[in-house]
Amino acid sequence: MALSIRDYSNFQWFDFVNPKKSELRQCFEDHGGNSHLMDDILEVGHLPKIEKIKSSTFLLFRAVSHKISGERSTIAQLTNKIGFFYNESVLITAHQKEFDFLNQIQNKESLNSPEELMLNILEAMLETYIEPAQWLSDKMDSFEAEIFLKDHKKMSIESLYFDKAKARACKKLILLTQSVMNQIQVNPTHLTKLQDLKETASSLFFQFDEALDDAQALLNTYMSLTSQKTNEVMKLLTIFSAFFLPLTFIVGVYGMNFELMPELKWNYGYFVIWGLMVFMSLVIYFWFKRKRFI
Known part of the structure; x- marks a missing residue:
């Protein structure tokens, strides 16, 4: 546990890093906090919240603390929280991870x-x-280029899944952050600053929302292209079947071992049957061509 204390002209700032419950409790109790707030700070996956305690305010926010690339996709994996407890004379912050800012x-x-x-x-x-x-x-632009300008089969559907999960997690956090910010009451001199932060959060929300929509659209497009490819293969197999089914029927008939088949004694029977099969193939071909199946 590390504790940094900074004295300003009008207040003090206590900053706890990976705090122990006993030491955090003492500081909170000295400045009007309670154990319920400590539990919220120490809970790893707690989402943004606000709570008013008499003249003090308790806040929880989460910041991105890990590289977003890779397979990290949940809120707990991507972000870490900072708990705030403040009044007119003190600000207490507590967090599990060091933040450079x-x-x-x-x-x-x-x-x-x-x-x-x-x-x-x-x-x-x-x-x-x-x-x-x-x-x-x-990343969404890159995926789009792979689908429409390159071979869509080389696109990593697993990577798209993780990126979609990241966008969804960040969107949820920004939405909760906006909700908390809308409940914060500040001194009139800080209203402009708070409004700027709200606008920043709103801009981020729309960016993550757009990324999430793009990911869903790309996923649907990928599935459609895959289905289309499957349909093309089935169409090709159907065409081949249409050609060979009647030919197979003719070969099957004349492959029967009966002595009293009249055509078996024809001198040119072999060539006639070949001509019939070629003729039927041409009829099927031109029919498919006319119907624009091929």
């Missing part, structure tokens, strides 16, 4: 309130979604 924010001197600091951290957390959103958009 927190170190950068700690170096800022011109922070006048816990609320302002919280908004700065939230802004940095939202920025972690920008690169994944662009990455997913580029």
Whole structure:
């Protein structure tokens, strides 16, 4: 467990990294928190939430903390959370993983309130979604090019599945984050900052929503092309069957071992039967051609 304490002119910032429950409890109790909030912070997969406790506010947000490439596709695999507890005199943050942007924010001197600091951290957390959103958009473009401009059979359907799951997870998180942000009440001097963050979240939501829609459309297109290929194979087999079924019938008839078959004594019977089979093949061919089956 690591604890960083930063003293500002009007407040203190306690930042816990991978905290122990006993130490976190003491800090919370000293500033008006309770054990229920600690349980939310320590729960690994907890989703964004907001809770008001008298004059204090408790928040949970999640930031992207792992590379989005690869097979990571669930919320717990892609992101880690930061818990916020703040009032007029203190901000307490707790998280399991180190975040580089927190170190950068700690170096800022011109922070006048816990609320302002919280908004700065939230802004940095939202920025972690920008690169994944662009990455997913580029991946969807790449998949589209493979389907329509290259050989769609070489496209990895497994990769598309994982990317679709990533887009769905990020979209869900941004939607929950928007819901929490809409419930945050801030000082009038910070309303503009909060509105900017809401607009950023809204933009990210539409990017992930578009990536999710594209993934679903590409999946449907891939399945359609695969089905079309199967239909073409069945069509080809049907055409071959149409040619060979009547020929097989003729060969079957004249392959019977009966002595009293009248055509067996014909001098040119062999050539007549060949002519009949060629004629029937031509009739079938031109009929298919007329019906535009081939």
